[in-house]
Amino acid sequence: MTHEEFVQLSLTPLLIGCLASVSCALLGSFLLLRRQSLMGDAISHVVLPGIVGAFLLTGATSALAMMGGALAAALVAVGLIETIRRFGRVEPGAAMGVVFTSLFAVGVLWLERSGASGIHLDVEHVLYGNLESMVWLAADGWPALWDPAALELLPPQLPRLAGVLAIVLVFLALGWRTLVVATFDADFASSIGARPGATGIVLLILVAASTVAAFEAVGAIIVVAMFICPAATARLLTDRLLPQLLWSTLCAVVAAVSGYLLAAHGPFWLGYDASVSAAGMIAVMSGLLLAAACLWGPHRGAAQG
Amino acid sequence: MLSAFVDALVLGAGYNTTVVTLGAALLGAAAGAIGAYVLLRRRSLLSDAVGHATLPGLALAFILLVALTGDGRWMPGLMAGAALSAALGLATVEALAHRTRLKEDAAIGIVLSVFFGAGVVLMTILQSLPTGRQAGISTYLLGSAASMLRSEAELIAVLSAVLALAVFLFRRRLTLVCFDASHAAVSGISVRATDMLLSIMLLAVVVTSLKVVGVVLSVALPILPAVASRFWTDRLDSMVLISMVLGATGAYAGAALSSVAPGLPTGALIVLALFLLFLFSLLLAPRRGLLASLLRHHALRLRIHQRQGLLALARGEPIYDGLTLRVLRRAGLIRRDGVATARGVEAAEATVAEERLWGAYQRWYPAEAAAAMPERARPLNELLPPDMLEELTHRLARQEEP
Numbered sequence: 001m002t003h004e005e006f007v008q009l010s011l012t013p014l015l016i017g018c019l020a021s022v023s024c025a026l027l028g029s030f031l032l033l034r035r036q037s038l039m040g041d042a043i044s045h046v047v048l049p050g051i052v053g054a055f056l057l058t059g060a061t062s063a064l065a066m067m068g069g070a071l072a073a074a075l076v077a078v079g080l081i082e083t084i085r086r087f088g089r090v091e092p093g094a095a096m097g098v099v100f101t102s103l104f105a106v107g108v109l110w111l112e113r114s115g116a117s118g119i120h121l122d123v124e125h126v127l128y129g130n131l132e133s134m135v136w137l138a139a140d141g142w143p144a145l146w147d148p149a150a151l152e153l154l155p156p157q158l159p160r161l162a163g164v165l166a167i168v169l170v171f172l173a174l175g176w177r178t179l180v181v182a183t184f185d186a187d188f189a190s191s192i193g194a195r196p197g198a199t200g201i202v203l204l205i206l207v208a209a210s211t212v213a214a215f216e217a218v219g220a221i222i223v224v225a226m227f228i229c230p231a232a233t234a235r236l237l238t239d240r241l242l243p244q245l246l247w248s249t250l251c252a253v254v255a256a257v258s259g260y261l262l263a264a265h266g267p268f269w270l271g272y273d274a275s276v277s278a279a280g281m282i283a284v285m286s287g288l289l290l291a292a293a294c295l296w297g298p299h300r301g302a303a304q305g
Numbered sequence: 306m307l308s309a310f311v312d313a314l315v316l317g318a319g320y321n322t323t324v325v326t327l328g329a330a331l332l333g334a335a336a337g338a339i340g341a342y343v344l345l346r347r348r349s350l351l352s353d354a355v356g357h358a359t360l361p362g363l364a365l366a367f368i369l370l371v372a373l374t375g376d377g378r379w380m381p382g383l384m385a386g387a388a389l390s391a392a393l394g395l396a397t398v399e400a401l402a403h404r405t406r407l408k409e410d411a412a413i414g415i416v417l418s419v420f421f422g423a424g425v426v427l428m429t430i431l432q433s434l435p436t437g438r439q440a441g442i443s444t445y446l447l448g449s450a451a452s453m454l455r456s457e458a459e460l461i462a463v464l465s466a467v468l469a470l471a472v473f474l475f476r477r478r479l480t481l482v483c484f485d486a487s488h489a490a491v492s493g494i495s496v497r498a499t500d501m502l503l504s505i506m507l508l509a510v511v512v513t514s515l516k517v518v519g520v521v522l523s524v525a526l527p528i529l530p531a532v533a534s535r536f537w538t539d540r541l542d543s544m545v546l547i548s549m550v551l552g553a554t555g556a557y558a559g560a561a562l563s564s565v566a567p568g569l570p571t572g573a574l575i576v577l578a579l580f581l582l583f584l585f586s587l588l589l590a591p592r593r594g595l596l597a598s599l600l601r602h603h604a605l606r607l608r609i610h611q612r613q614g615l616l617a618l619a620r621g622e623p624i625y626d627g628l629t630l631r632v633l634r635r636a637g638l639i640r641r642d643g644v645a646t647a648r649g650v651e652a653a654e655a656t657v658a659e660e661r662l663w664g665a666y667q668r669w670y671p672a673e674a675a676a677a678m679p680e681r682a683r684p685l686n687e688l689l690p691p692d693m694l695e696e697l698t699h700r701l702a703r704q705e706e707p
Binding site for chain 1: 404415418421
């Protein structure tokens with residue numbers, strides 16, 4: 001593969017994969033510690049009706065409308081889950097299962113009914129992701145990186161994901177103390193006025209934002225792997241929060257890069273002349289990293305007490 | 306369109322559609338029954354992991370079938386593949402949750418996403434097969450009743466009936482473990498084995514549902530009817546029955562709808578039908594429904610306002626609260642100018658006596674009174690047996706004698 005081809009075809013999917021995985025992994029670590037891992041699953045499903053609903057309402061496919069629709073859907077879902085949990089007195093998992101499957105079904109039906117014509121989304125992409133298509137054809141080699149004309153034609157997902165990652169980092173930097181205290185001891189947090197509830201909502205909003213940004217690249221279900229697997233891997237490697245975040249970032253990058261390269265080039269090494277789904281392969285690689293951590297991680301044992 | 310839907314609902318839309326809708330109804334009933342027990346064991350989202358974990362097995366089985374026979378659409382073979390990979394997923398959830406420090410919810414998320422990812426990789430391999438050979442597999446993603454063969458519908462119906470029968474046979478064991486696991490353990494029922502049995506039944510119903518509901522939404526079939534039934538009753542056996550009825554109705558309506566709208570995925574239609582049944586239960590169920598809860602809350606509020614108002618009347622204190630005044634006036638206990646009517650005076654005296662009785666109950670039977678606190682707004686003679694009331698009255702009277 002020449003330099004030109006690499007920049008055109010592989011650079012942007014690689015970057016998109018890494019950016020998506022890293023913002024998901026950072027947030028996923030907190031979800032895991034707060035035992036809300038499946039909230040990532042629920043939100044990734046309800047993003048679909050949000051996006052489709054926003055499109056049907058506004059008729060526009062602008063990133064802002066999609067983001068707004070998805071956030072609204074996520075908040076509706078969180079409210080519904082809470083209502084069902086309270087009045088039905090069922091476990092949160094069951095309440096979540098009711099809400100996200102139903103809203104996802106609504107999203108699928110809307111998508112099928114609207115004919116998928118104006119919206120650049122079909123059910124297959126929602127489920128499989130479409131990382132391979134996010135190429136940068138305007139680039140003709142590395143110099144394109146400082147060529148404004150070529151930069152204009154970057155796949156729009158790339159700046160979007162970079163923006164989301166920046167927001168996540170700012171949130172972590174500014175809200176660090178509150179977030180940590182709310183995660184480890186919510187009662188103590190509320191007693192010192194740190195408002196763990198509000199922190200939790202902001203966390204979920206950021207989860208929804210990263211899901212929307214990552215949605216087109218990897219699909220609704222594989223994004224769950226990005227939220228949980230690197231965070232879980234890091235959890236088996238360390239007992240401290242900062243190393244947890246660093247390890248999960250590292251796992252996310254390794255999974256994204258190795259997954260993409262294996263998907264794009266692995267089949268050729270085996271003699272096939274077609275590539276396989278990069279998003280799926282990223283999920284598989286993050287699963288393999290986790291499996292390795294389960295077998296050899298220093299902190300893998302069941303927690304005492 | 307509407308008349309065609311009604312035709313399908315009353316089984317008048319041809320033999321094939323009838324078999325499909327009836328098969329779906331049986332499937333919904335079996336899933337509802339199993340889901341109710343799974344809900345009570347607090348493991349509903351296990352079906353999330355199981356459902357998504359079927360995809361790699363499904364795809365592998367399809368590839369294998371294409372290699373062996375040239376056609377991958379043989380449903381029993383696909384189901385076997387799906388069951389194997391779902392079993393592997395289930396075992397992985399167990400291993401992650403019990404042998405590492407990760408919790409079950411994280412384990413479920415890991416298994417569902419990684420297995421689904423592996424399935425997606427295999428599906429893209431499938432798509433590189435020559436066209437014609439890959440046909441049929443994508444109907445398993447979101448379900449398709451329209452593309453179902455009669456033999457497939459019959460197989461689904463038979464399997465669902467067998468599963469429902471299995472639930473019936475094991476019902477005592479399942480009930481005991483759901484109701485009180487430690488009691489079940491001391492009466493010689495292995496909780497672990499029962500949980501395993503339940504997981505296997507869940508796996509079986511999810512695998513059976515793949516052609517109708519699809520990999521992605523199969524998770525909903527056991528959960529939705531079970532959670533909906535929770536709003537109707539507090540009794541386990543009736544909950545299982547209600548869940549079966551709701552599951553059967555939703556799956557039946559969804560499948561019938563799908564026969565008139567073959568372009569739409571059946572799974573999504575069934576889930577939508579189940580969700581409407583769920584919303585109906587959430588809003589209107591007489592026990593736990595939102596409307597019933599609101600009405601109960603409102604009635605309690607009025608009763609407390611009336612009581613506090615009457616106590617104020619008895620003490621000769623002025624009443625300022627608007628709602629209290631309205632409640633008293635509407636009950637004919639005060640006149641428009643706020644002065645108590647004859648009935649109001651009587652009721653105020655009765656309330657004072659009632660409050661003294663409650664006070665006595667709280668003083669002499671503090672533990673029982675504390676336990677009765679949720680019923681504090683009701684008069685004591687509705688809560689206590691007559692002899693108890695008499696004793697309280699006597700003790701009060703004796704104490705008040707000089």
